[in-house]
Amino acid sequence: MDEMTTPTGAGHGRAVAVRVPMRARSRTEPHRASTxxxxxxxxxxxxxxxxxxxxxxxxxxxxxxxxxxxxxxxxxxxxxxxxxxxxxxxxxxxxxxxxxxxxxxxxxxxxxxxxxxxxxxxxxxxxxxxxxxxxxxxxxxxxxxxxxxxxxxxxxxxxxxxxxxxxxxxxxxxxxxxxxxxxxxxxxxxxxxxxxxxxxxxxEHDHRTSWHPHHIAERYGLFTLIVLGETISAATVAVQSALDESAALDLLLPIAVGGLLIVFAAFWSYFAVPIHEHLVSSRRAFLWGYSHYAVLASAAAIGAGIEVAVEQVTHHADISARAAAACVTVPTAIFMLMVWAVHTRHFKNGLAEHLVLPAGAAAVLLCTLAGHLAVPLAGLAAGCAVAAGVWLAAGESRRARF
Incomplete structure (x- = not known):
């Protein structure tokens, strides 16, 4: 063979200038992280x-x-x-x-x-x-x-x-x-x-490539953070608009606060479980990965919805307050349901834990009826769902110790 070989992953840190064969990396490689x-x-x-x-x-x-x-x-x-x-x-x-x-x-x-x-x-x-x-x-x-x-x-x-x-x-x-x-x-x-x-x-129907479960889980988590960043950006726009549009200050600041609460709750619920432990087969991993289309699309749409809510309050949108509220509450509810269905559900114990995110999603949707107050109320509902999940998980942990 006219190509030089190197140990798996040996090139990381600096690019190897010699010709090397492209070998599959180990699925059990320790400390595998994004480059x-x-x-x-x-x-x-x-x-x-x-x-x-x-x-x-x-x-x-x-x-x-x-x-x-x-x-x-x-x-x-x-x-x-x-x-x-x-x-x-x-x-x-x-x-x-x-x-x-x-x-x-x-x-x-x-x-x-x-x-x-x-x-x-x-x-x-x-x-x-x-x-x-x-x-x-x-x-x-x-x-x-x-x-x-x-x-x-x-x-x-x-x-x-x-x-x-x-x-x-x-x-x-x-x-x-x-x-x-x-x-x-x-x-x-x-x-x-x-x-x-x-x-x-x-x-891959008769041979599975050597994708790394922990690495894949980290990569999807990082992309989720990217799309959630759109919501943080939208909340920042709301604060800026509040400073520029002093007449609507009392409506814009609650939107900014509610948007931040939503993204904090989304972060907490998504990163609450070690999902790499679930990715033990190609079937599970592919279904989980494909379903992330809805997770990621809804997460990015939350930020877009907050921007619409800001435009409605500042009279730059030709829609009602309730329609603008739905632009935030609907993608937030979808995100919560999808995170439960394809992500956290596998680590829930008991009916109460399983119902936390679906019930939270329903509460978020009901906030649509509040019009201008929908975004801060949706943020509170999402935050309460996270708090309930943490409390139930802590109780389960205490019971497991005794």
């Missing part, structure tokens, strides 16, 4: 998430929820799936050598092109720029999978080649979709979403 390159990659998605959230705000503030929500869901899937493609590959094959870093930087460039295409996709259903961004990302990622196949043997090699082939076929289908008439586009989009989700199942 600076992965964190830089995530930062590129801040732009895309912000673009999608901004467009959702404008549509909701204009009283166009149908267009806004449908466009947001389609665009956010493109953002989410681009991140997923990179994350699971990196968990199994991150060698951190020069070729790997260069390929990842190319993927980042594709993410930025995707972000630039978000406004066209949202406003005019023109996905040309977004598909070009995907082409750039997929070209680099396909090369990564082919490189992984070269370094593997047997079933692991077949899996890598299936991933590469699946990416190429689906990406060609996306390019072909651009040629379809507008009336057929939505149906084609949904069909290709199913095809995208099927690629990992097809590739």
């Amino acid at each position: 600076p390159l992965e964190l830089l990659f995530d930062l590129c998605f801040v732009v895309a998430v912000s673009q999608a959230g901004g467009k959702l705000v404008h549509a909701l503030a204009r009283g166009e929820p149908g267009h806004g929500i449908s466009g947001y869901l389609l665009v956010f899937f493109a953002i989410y799936w681009a991140w997923v493609n990179f994350t699971w590959f990196a968990s199994a094959y991150d060698t951190d050598d020069v070729p790997y870093r260069l390929a990842t930087l190319v993927q980042m460039s594709g993410v930025l092109v995707l972000a630039a295409g978000v406004p066209r996709a949202f406003d005019h259903a023109d996905y040309t720029v977004a598909v070009v961004g995907y082409l750039i990302m997929r070209l680099a990622l396909t090369c990564q999978w082919l490189r992984a196949a070269r370094g593997e043997r047997g079933a692991a090699r077949r899996t890598a080649l299936r991933y590469a082939a699946g990416l190429v076929v689906v990406q060609l289908a996306w390019v072909g979709l651009l040629l379809l008439p507008g009336a057929l586009w939505t149906g084609g989009f949904l069909l290709l979403v199913v095809a995208e989700l099927a690629v990992p199942a097809y590739a």
